[in-house]
Amino acid sequence: MNEQEQIFARVGGAYDLDLMANSRLVVVGCGGSRSFIEEAARIGLGEIVLIDPDTASMTNIGTQACFISDVNQPKVDVIANRLRDINPNVVVQTRQARFEDIQLADLELLLKGAWAGRAAPRQTLLALKTDNFEAQAHGNRVALHFGIPAIAAQVYQNGFGGEITFTHPDTTPACQRCALESRYSAYLNGYKNQVTSHATPIYATSRINSLCGLVMLTILHHGSDHPRWKGMLEKIGNRNLIQMKLWPDFNMPVFDRVYGGAQQECLFFDNTVWLAQQPDHPESNGFPACPDCGGVGDLNHARNSFHNDLYTMRTSPMPTETQQE
Numbered sequence: 001m002n003e004q005e006q007i008f009a010r011v012g013g014a015y016d017l018d019l020m021a022n023s024r025l026v027v028v029g030c031g032g033s034r035s036f037i038e039e040a041a042r043i044g045l046g047e048i049v050l051i052d053p054d055t056a057s058m059t060n061i062g063t064q065a066c067f068i069s070d071v072n073q074p075k076v077d078v079i080a081n082r083l084r085d086i087n088p089n090v091v092v093q094t095r096q097a098r099f100e101d102i103q104l105a106d107l108e109l110l111l112k113g114a115w116a117g118r119a120a121p122r123q124t125l126l127a128l129k130t131d132n133f134e135a136q137a138h139g140n141r142v143a144l145h146f147g148i149p150a151i152a153a154q155v156y157q158n159g160f161g162g163e164i165t166f167t168h169p170d171t172t173p174a175c176q177r178c179a180l181e182s183r184y185s186a187y188l189n190g191y192k193n194q195v196t197s198h199a200t201p202i203y204a205t206s207r208i209n210s211l212c213g214l215v216m217l218t219i220l221h222h223g224s225d226h227p228r229w230k231g232m233l234e235k236i237g238n239r240n241l242i243q244m245k246l247w248p249d250f251n252m253p254v255f256d257r258v259y260g261g262a263q264q265e266c267l268f269f270d271n272t273v274w275l276a277q278q279p280d281h282p283e284s285n286g287f288p289a290c291p292d293c294g295g296v297g298d299l300n301h302a303r304n305s306f307h308n309d310l311y312t313m314r315t316s317p318m319p320t321e322t323q324q325e
Contacts, residue, residue: 004089008044015217016226020044021089023220024121026110027051028099028139029130030075032155032197034065036129036209037079041086043217047121048083049093049110050076051102052130063197063205091115099135100311111146125219127212128152131196133187134313140176140292141310143167144302149219152176153212157195159204160250164242166215168222169300171233172240174277175293179241181280188315204246211242211272239274246270294318 001009008017025040027033030052040048056070056078070078076094083090093110095102102110114120126148128139136152143150149168156162165176177184197205218236221229245255248269258273280287281295289295291314293302305318 004087007087011043014228015043016221016224016229017044019122019224019226020220021046022119022122023047024049024111024124025127025216026124027127027129028135029128029132030054030079031060031064031130032205033127033129033153033209033212034075034079035206036127036212038065038082038086039209039213040216041083041090043213044087045090047091047093047115047118049095050079051095051097051099051110052076053096053098063200063202091118099130100138104310107142108146111142111148123220124148125216126150127216129212131155131193133183133193137177137184137187137313138311140167141306141313144175144293144299145304145306145310147300147303149222150176151212151215151219153208155197155200155205155208156250158198158247159200160245160247161252162204162208162244162246164208164212164215164244166219166240166242167299168219168233169298169303170222171237172277172299173238173297174240174279175290175299175302177292178280178290178295179277181287181290184313188313207246207270208244211244215242236274238276238278241275241277242272243275244270244272289317291315291317 021044023045024047025045026049027037028051030050052075054075055072056066056075058071060066074096076096080092080094083092111124126139126143128136139150147169151166153164154162165179167175218232222233243254245252246269254273255271259267259271278285279295279297280290284295293299302318
């Protein structure tokens with residue numbers, strides 16, 4: 001049994017290892033997401049892209065899977081070395097840069113291009129794991145433009161709760177902007193985020209990373225015949241806003257609606273709801289048409305539609321005509 005076979009000897013039934021080896025994960029934000037990234041190597045992902053402008057600091061050690069030996073080094077570099085120490089066959093590309101500063105040609109290479117000596121990936125997943133709203137919003141446009149699935153995560157203040165949103169052109173009729181329309185409106189009207197990782201237990205971050213990983217596996221196995229994951233994404237359907245309550249006194253009214261009739265003595269915290277999302281459109285949910293996806297219920301409608309405004313946030317409806325592949 002060779003080294004690669006030994007590494008994955010106990011997880012052959014858990015994932016389609018051949019599919020994972022020919023898949024690519026692009027991660028934006030390599031701080032709190034570090035455990036999520038490292039575990040992506042443990043499921044056998046063949047290609048991983050790391051994008052983050054920052055260097056590791058002492059304050060990261062208590063809030064992220066960071067080590068003293070990492071301090072003052074680029075986060076993307078220390079994690080890349082860690083990934084290769086987990087799975088020597090993983091191919092890693094790094095960009096110590098803001099996501100929004102990566103030019104279109106390089107972005108296309110990172111997302112869908114064939115790297116030296118390798119074929120293009122069978123599929124790519126974009127993971128948006130930064131607390132920067134502009135980067136997250138840019139990621140929604142990027143995913144729509146290139147027609148790839150995306151997953152995004154946010155930890156709420158003090159780690160009392162969190163959210164995951166995701167899209168897949170085949171299954172989710174609403175994009176991430178549709179799901180988070182009120183947040184987009186707030187930022188467009190001048191809101192400035194003051195929430196940081198301050199006072200957030202590391203286990204809250206780990207809990208969200210763990211569910212992100214399971215959603216990632218669901219997305220990556222879409223269309224496969226794997227006995228565990230086959231049809232899972234279709235079962236989730238349009239429930240692509242996930243909210244998690246990680247503290248009992250955190251006020252999240254949706255949990256009162258969902259769990260109100262349950263046996264309260266069996267509940268405390270760490271509850272999760274999967275909320276159905278409709279595309280923003282007057283004929284769908286009464287909202288104005290989503291400027292990013294158009295709100296028509298088919299995310300492929302927005303493919304290749306951002307050539308002139310990928311790097312700026314649309315405030316008006318997307319162009320009527322798009323040039324799809």
